[in-house]
Amino acid sequence: MLENVHPGLIFILVGFFASLCGEKARKMILACCPFLAVGSMLNISLGTDLSFTFLSDYTIHYLYVDKLSWIFGAIFCILGAVGAIYSCHNKSAIEALCSMAYVGSSVGVVLAHDWITFLFFWELEAVSSVFLIWNDPRPTSRAAGMRYILVHTLSGNCVLFGVIMKLVQGEFIVQNLVAGPHDAAFWTILIGFCINAAVVPLHAWLTDGYPAATLTGSVFMSSCTTKVAVYALLRVFGGTELLIGFGVLMALYGASYAVMENDMIKLLSYHIVSQVGYMVAGVGIGTMMSMNGATAHAFSHILYKSLLFMCCNALIYATGVRKINELGGMAKRYPLVFVCFAIGAFSISGVPLFNGFVSKMITVTAAEEAHLGIVALLLELASIGTLLSICFKMLYFIFLRPDKGMAPEKRGIESNMSVAMVIGAGLCTVIGLFPEITLYQFLPFGPVGYVPYTVGHVANQVIMCCIAVIPFLMFLPRMEPHTAESLDTDWVYRRPLKAVFTGIACLCFGLCRGLGHAWGVGVRQSMFLMANPMQFLDAKPFYQKKHYSPDNYRTSIADTIMIILTVLFICIFYFRTSL
Amino acid sequence: MIDLIGDSKKRNKVMLLFLVLGLIVFGIASSCGVYESDAENILERPGMMIVFSFVGCWVLIILAKLIMTPLLQRSENYYEEGGDDTDA
Numbered sequence: 001m002l003e004n005v006h007p008g009l010i011f012i013l014v015g016f017f018a019s020l021c022g023e024k025a026r027k028m029i030l031a032c033c034p035f036l037a038v039g040s041m042l043n044i045s046l047g048t049d050l051s052f053t054f055l056s057d058y059t060i061h062y063l064y065v066d067k068l069s070w071i072f073g074a075i076f077c078i079l080g081a082v083g084a085i086y087s088c089h090n091k092s093a094i095e096a097l098c099s100m101a102y103v104g105s106s107v108g109v110v111l112a113h114d115w116i117t118f119l120f121f122w123e124l125e126a127v128s129s130v131f132l133i134w135n136d137p138r139p140t141s142r143a144a145g146m147r148y149i150l151v152h153t154l155s156g157n158c159v160l161f162g163v164i165m166k167l168v169q170g171e172f173i174v175q176n177l178v179a180g181p182h183d184a185a186f187w188t189i190l191i192g193f194c195i196n197a198a199v200v201p202l203h204a205w206l207t208d209g210y211p212a213a214t215l216t217g218s219v220f221m222s223s224c225t226t227k228v229a230v231y232a233l234l235r236v237f238g239g240t241e242l243l244i245g246f247g248v249l250m251a252l253y254g255a256s257y258a259v260m261e262n263d264m265i266k267l268l269s270y271h272i273v274s275q276v277g278y279m280v281a282g283v284g285i286g287t288m289m290s291m292n293g294a295t296a297h298a299f300s301h302i303l304y305k306s307l308l309f310m311c312c313n314a315l316i317y318a319t320g321v322r323k324i325n326e327l328g329g330m331a332k333r334y335p336l337v338f339v340c341f342a343i344g345a346f347s348i349s350g351v352p353l354f355n356g357f358v359s360k361m362i363t364v365t366a367a368e369e370a371h372l373g374i375v376a377l378l379l380e381l382a383s384i385g386t387l388l389s390i391c392f393k394m395l396y397f398i399f400l401r402p403d404k405g406m407a408p409e410k411r412g413i414e415s416n417m418s419v420a421m422v423i424g425a426g427l428c429t430v431i432g433l434f435p436e437i438t439l440y441q442f443l444p445f446g447p448v449g450y451v452p453y454t455v456g457h458v459a460n461q462v463i464m465c466c467i468a469v470i471p472f473l474m475f476l477p478r479m480e481p482h483t484a485e486s487l488d489t490d491w492v493y494r495r496p497l498k499a500v501f502t503g504i505a506c507l508c509f510g511l512c513r514g515l516g517h518a519w520g521v522g523v524r525q526s527m528f529l530m531a532n533p534m535q536f537l538d539a540k541p542f543y544q545k546k547h548y549s550p551d552n553y554r555t556s557i558a559d560t561i562m563i564i565l566t567v568l569f570i571c572i573f574y575f576r577t578s579l
Numbered sequence: 580m581i582d583l584i585g586d587s588k589k590r591n592k593v594m595l596l597f598l599v600l601g602l603i604v605f606g607i608a609s610s611c612g613v614y615e616s617d618a619e620n621i622l623e624r625p626g627m628m629i630v631f632s633f634v635g636c637w638v639l640i641i642l643a644k645l646i647m648t649p650l651l652q653r654s655e656n657y658y659e660e661g662g663d664d665t666d667a
Binding site for chain 1: 580581582583584590593594597598600601604605607608611613619620621622623628629631632633635636637638639640642643644647648651652653654655656657658659
């Protein structure tokens with residue numbers, strides 16, 4: 001029944017109907033209907049290519065499924081379904097619409113095969129996601145959302161510029177551009193993708209925007225935008241060596257900032273930058289194994305990162321506290337959240353038996369096999385950073401240390417949130433235990449060529465976990481984070497460039513206001529003149545009479561001319577086509 | 580709940596526990612012939628993973644807590660003082 005129905009469209013329709021319904025019906029729709037999209041995605045056979053003709057000579061391929069788009073589409077649909085369960089207690093109708101449209105547009109990008117469909121969903125994704133930030137009532141969210149949409153407008157415009165050039169060159173299909181030509185289109189599309197992938201130094205929108213989003217919205221945001229960009233990089237820029245260095249930089253940069261951070265969501269956001277670094281490096285290496293590694297890690301990352309966001313947001317929902325230095329003893333108060341968070345933390349840290357272990361090391365091994373030893377070593381160092389900030393720091397300071405009494409319970413965690421967390425934790429574990437049947441067989445770039453459960457791989461990972469905890473414990477008394485603002489690359493446009501932007505804005509505002517005023521006066525006077533052309537003959541100044549006068553109510557001759565011209569054009573068009 | 584900050588003896592015991600566990604796993608892996616002294620990957624040479632994990636973790640702690648924190652962290656209201664987030 002669901003064969004060849006666009007799963008992205010199902011999400012958008014679910015969001016639309018959910019936003020129109022009352023609270024109870026919305027809850028039911030959000031809890032159940034996204035699974036239709038999952039069913040539809042799993043039902044689509046490889047090689048499907050649905051299209052229609054647009055403007056007589058352009059074919060819109062809105063549903064194209066190959067192995068790469070299928071695996072990304074499937075994981076986005078699963079995330080959408082789990083995220084919808086997590087957020088179905090939400091009272092906001094607009095958030096239901098935007099979150100579903102956001103997931104739907106992410107699926108739309110992945111299933112698009114031509115540049116126009118790709119660009120349409122790319123822009124829809126940016127527009128729908130910004131409302132997940134603006135829907136948060138905190139005053140800082142409005143400014144953060146504005147910065148977020150401006151950066152994404154820049155990204156969209158870069159891609160648009162490149163796409164227009166590609167269309168002019170006669171290239172309509174989204175395909176690998178690495179073979180060349182390395183023209184302006186190549187670079188602008190690459191920059192647009194890199195902005196959305198949060199490649200350092202273009203990443204600040206992520207760590208600025210995600211902590212400002214709503215508690216349920218950030219669960220979707222943690223998984224969609226950057227992974228859609230990773231998909232786009234895999235599809236279009238696989239093998240671009242420039243990306244290797246940026247990937248390594250991202251992995252280390254995100255991990256280092258995460259060690260400093262105090263805000264739970266901001267810390268996790270920096271870890272998105274770090275983890276996407278592995279994927280970007282994998283894209284840059286460009287071998288079958290590294291590209292499979294990037295795909296597998298994106299798949300795992302979506303699951304464990306959304307799980308970590310769900311757990312932290314559940315704590316914030318229950319206590320209203322988002323700062324690590326104000327929390328403690330949460331394992332005793334919220335044991336389910338603790339277990340789920342621990343599974344997410346073990347997954348992201350690459351602990352054996354969980355999904356991060358079976359995906360992260362593929363890229364590292366691919367770097368070794370490509371004789372990029374230093375890249376492999378630096379990615380391993382970033383792994384230690386992940387262990388340090390999530391597995392040790394967050395687990396200890398939030399859950400295991402004695403309660404500081406600064407986070408009293410405001411309300412209980414909703415049952416739908418618990419269900420979603422359990423599903424997420426279950427998926428992370430099942431994929432970690434059975435990678436061959438749940439993940440490896442679906443990887444798009446040939447046989448994966450990596451066996452995770454060997455004595456060497458397991459031993460090295462366990463040794464890393466056991467030994468890295470020692471410096472953490474030695475430094476523990478000084479390890480607690482403090483409430484502070486960490487300066488990042490967004491400082492450039494939030495401080496020094498702010499005066500420039502404000503000056504330009506004031507100038508534009510003044511100019512527009514002056515021109516608008518002059519235009520308004522001109523229109524009013526000319527309309528009066530057009531209605532009363534005899535005034536041209538009068539030497540008197542033009543004015544409208546205050547008492548009743550037919551002069552004030554005559555129809556303008558401009559209207560008559562407009563009607564005549566419209567009829568004329570319709571007649572010409574009709575007779576031209578009929579002849 | 581575990582207070583490892585105030586109770587240094589307990590902290591030392593936990594450190595010792597993890598060290599012993601790491602060494603046991605290393606011993607088992609060595610006996611299985613996992614490590615080779617002339618392996619191309621430096622982390623597959625005997626004991627290198629232990630050294631790398633210990634030194635690597637210290638490098639990150641020093642970088643983040645002792646260099647980046649004083650250099651890059653400002654008061655919580657740093658941007659609000661400039662009026663950036665108060666326009667709502």
